[in-house]
Amino acid sequence: MLKIPPGDFLGAIFDCDGTLADSMPVHYRAWVEAFKAHHAKFDFTWEIFYSMAGTGLEDSVVQLNQRFNDTLDPAAAVRSQMEILDRLHHEVTPIVEVVEIARHYAQAGKKVSVSSGGTYRHVHETLRQIGVHDLFPVIITREDYARSKPAPDCFLLAAERMGVPPSACLVFEDSHLGIAAADAAGMASVYVEPETYSRGSGI
Template sequence: MDLNSKNRAFLFDMNGTMIDDMHFHTRAWFKVLNDLGAGLTLEQTKLHMYGKAEEMFDRIFGAGKFSDAELREIILNKEKAYQEVFRPYLKLINGLGAFLQKAKAAGIGLAIGTAAPKTNVDYVLDGLQLHSLFPVIVGAEDVTTSKPDPEVFLTAAAQLKVAPENCVVFEDSPKGVEAAMRGGMKAVVITTFHEAEDFAHLDNVLVTVKDYTDPLLDSLFD
């Protein structure tokens, strides 16, 4: 695809796209879900990891298996365990700091569109002192339906006042790239959690890279 279109906003998923933490989430959810009787393999757990946690529980156990209060406690305890284990490894994916500064200098709007709850968004942005770079943050509590529904990215674009066709979404998940496609947006794939072939069925992918040091990303600024 032509990378030289007018890109006025960059919308970032967070987990696996800004920080390389998805394997930590997988192991944490694997333990939690199987302690509750899910009987999942690690790979099956990985395939369920998209959208809000509450939606994941509905997919695995069926709707209504746990009360809202029970789910809040389960999710909160899981997030606390993940944060404690991941804290020593909390850093941006290689090259992202410089990439964000370049985008800001170029006048490109920046937003985060994630299925993560606020507790995890603040954990990352406070820990890495990134709040000032992102005027728009759309998380799990801000949408009705999560990825692959495009609501999270369309909401972020609307708050930035940028048309969807002028947005590029950065994602590590096929469901996230599908959400971008359904919202009329192009996408850049970061291969921290999935292989390039996992995105072969999606025709909105501009480029697939390992991290933000890849020179292919320079074309997004042309």
């Protein structure tokens, strides 16, 4: 059961992967296969993967290169990961509790949006896969803003497009970087515990 903070929130902003969609195990498997194909020097564990949740794709590879003294081509590794992800995408399912909350807010007349670090194509495909694409009039993806989480850009842009002050927004996030971004935006947040969902999916 998620802990919703008290307050009369006018808008709710939802992350996509790991928050609305139980997609993190699929993303992890795609990264593991991609790094193996590119002969990465490091063991890409689940713990490393989730510690980087919310980081841009190529930025993630750059950080891993720095951390493990590797020389992976970020663009090539990301292309491989996305190709593998396309093959596995049919396995993604909704996180029912969060989706029900989003539907409840929308039915109550609250503004709802998605704000993600994923690409336009991936986020829209994921929302269609879990049956909620039409629920969200505002969908923010990585192409829409300059700085990735923990910078507040993605959430501030979502609030602006919803027409809701940041202080009246509630963010749902599964990553610590995302929670930090919500804090930086001056927004209340709900932490969607990863252990509740993704680790229960067999990883």
